[in-house]
Amino acid sequence: MDILSPKGMETLQQEREAVDMFCRLFPQFSCVLTRKDTFCSIDAVFVRDSVIEACVETKCRKMTYAEFVGRFKSSWLITEDKLIRAGKMADLLCVPLVGLLFLVPEKVLLYKKLWQAGSYCVPVEVRETWTQKTVNGGLAVRKNAFVDMSQAKVIRSAD
Numbered sequence: 001m002d003i004l005s006p007k008g009m010e011t012l013q014q015e016r017e018a019v020d021m022f023c024r025l026f027p028q029f030s031c032v033l034t035r036k037d038t039f040c041s042i043d044a045v046f047v048r049d050s051v052i053e054a055c056v057e058t059k060c061r062k063m064t065y066a067e068f069v070g071r072f073k074s075s076w077l078i079t080e081d082k083l084i085r086a087g088k089m090a091d092l093l094c095v096p097l098v099g100l101l102f103l104v105p106e107k108v109l110l111y112k113k114l115w116q117a118g119s120y121c122v123p124v125e126v127r128e129t130w131t132q133k134t135v136n137g138g139l140a141v142r143k144n145a146f147v148d149m150s151q152a153k154v155i156r157s158a159d
Contacts, residue, residue, distance in 0.1 A: 014060035018102035041085040055090040058100040073148040087115035092119040108155030
């Protein structure tokens with residue numbers, strides 16, 4: 001699995017940093033990560049008082065906030081299939097799907113409710129594009145969802 005490679009382990013550490021950042025701001029939530037040695041539809045769940053409150057999709061990107069807003073127009077690329085599967089998992093658990101986008105260089109975390117009750121909660125444009133195949137590189141043509149994060153909440157690290 002790609003997550004077990006050196007680049008994958010780096011990404012896993014960044015994912016943990018992102019959820020820790022969220023939970024520091026919202027201490028009423030704890031985060032339980034899904035297994036990383038197998039294919040999972042979601043990356044984590046947020047729990048409050050022993051009850052699952054949300055499914056979580058997390059991505060880490062090596063770009064600044066200014067680059068994300070300017071060059072990428074606040075549009076977060078997620079494989080459409082992954083987003084739909086995560087949304088369906090959230091539906092099965094009767095909770096929303098929350099997206100965490102961690103911008104690594106500045107330790108900026110954007111979060112937004114992406115899906116609830118069978119549909120998107122944000123504008124999403126779907127199109128087929130070339131993207132990086134895995135954290136270790138390569139290219140693949142995929143149907144990708146471009147999620148509008150312009151109204152996402154932004155957390156900046158105090159570190």
